[in-house]
Amino acid sequence: MEKFGNNCGGREFVDGFDFEANKKLNGEIADLRAQGYEVRVGEKNDPAYDNPEKIEKVYSYLERGGRELREVRNRFIRSNMGRAAVAVVSKIPFISKLAGRWNKELDDFLETYRDELLYGEKETNSQPWHKQRGSASTFLSIGPAFSLAVIEGGKLAFPGRYPTMSGPVGESLFDEKIDGVPLRYMMIEAEVANHDKTQQEAARAVDERINNVREFIKAPVTPKFAEVIKYCMDSLGIRERGDLVKKITIDHILDIDMQNENRSIDDMLVMSFGCGTGLPTLQMLKELKEETGQAPTAILIDQDPLALAAAQNLAKKMGLENNVEIHCHRLFSKFGRPLGLKKVLKGRQVDVMEDSGLREYLPDMVHKN
Secondary structure, rough: OOOOOOOOOOOOOOOOHHHHHHHHHHHHHHHHOOOOOOOOOOOOHHHHHOHHHHHHHHHHHHHHHHHHHHHHHHHHHHHHHHHHHHHHHHHOOOHHHHHHHHHHHHHHHHHHHHHHHHHHHOOOOOOHHHHHOOOOOHHHHOOHHEEEEEOOEEEEEEEEEEOOOOOOOOOOHHEEEOOOOEEEHHHHHHHHHHHHHOOOHEEEHHHHHHHHHHHHHOOOOOOOHHHHHOOHHHHHHHHHHHHHHHHHHHHHHHHHHOOOOOOOOOHHHEEEOOOOOOOOHHHHEEEEEHOOOOOOOOEEEEHHHHHHHHHHHHHOOOOOOHHHEEEOOEEEEOOOOOOOOOOHHHHOOEEEEEOOOOOHHHHHHHOOO
């Protein structure tokens, strides 16, 4: 936890609709302050805060669906207690494979109910988005949520800058190459390296993912889905986190520029480790360029070639292709050892390093231990 200055005298508190989460988070804040850290609660800048009743409505909707899904899950587990117990000892190598099969079977069983309670046609009608779960593609809807066009009954219900769920990314994504290598080939190699699959298994997984992304790119945004990605707690946190990282980075770069006459912003270097689609970093570069006429070089590192292709695609659309370096590397070993950066940096000094998206990639071993 970084030690931020606190201009509220320690009296501010986190408030929201989830009482238990509020209580836990405020307890963590109090504990950190007791250890001598100065903790600042972020300002509420997201446009969603202008409609607290919609935040409450979406929270209640998701909480109800989540509660019903938990009940279904518990019933399934109770009817398969012996096999469910395997997951408890899943650290043992042989047992871990059995646990993986059990977890997949449980997930597949719940999928029908997820569709019924949330993603199906009678609810948010957002299966193409749901199929992106676990990938950075979901952020392409969440980040620009208030700029997405909304379609109801085949007609435009709300005008927006972007016509589909994928926001600023379209079919040109699949024309991108990473280090001169076609995207599909890079994705297959990443599946083999990161998930221990054979070439055939990896090719099948990649083709399925590409088809899902094409569906995502074409999928319209329904009114219910628009409400969820605008006003759910996760979306608020993701957008606010991105804005905060952007603001801190810009302030720091401008501060370096002001204090050092021998350095220009163009000569500075920032790095995003576990960058995903890189949207917040690219927005930071664009804002700096518009404000000062200069922008640093951004090193974008991720292990997902598709996310990096999206970042590269967005950089071109924003006129920033000369300000980014794309590096596709596995971020952690199976045992949680992070990537060494010497080959990427090549002796260069980084002015800003951000890893706000890194937690999405921590291996299971780290969480379990």
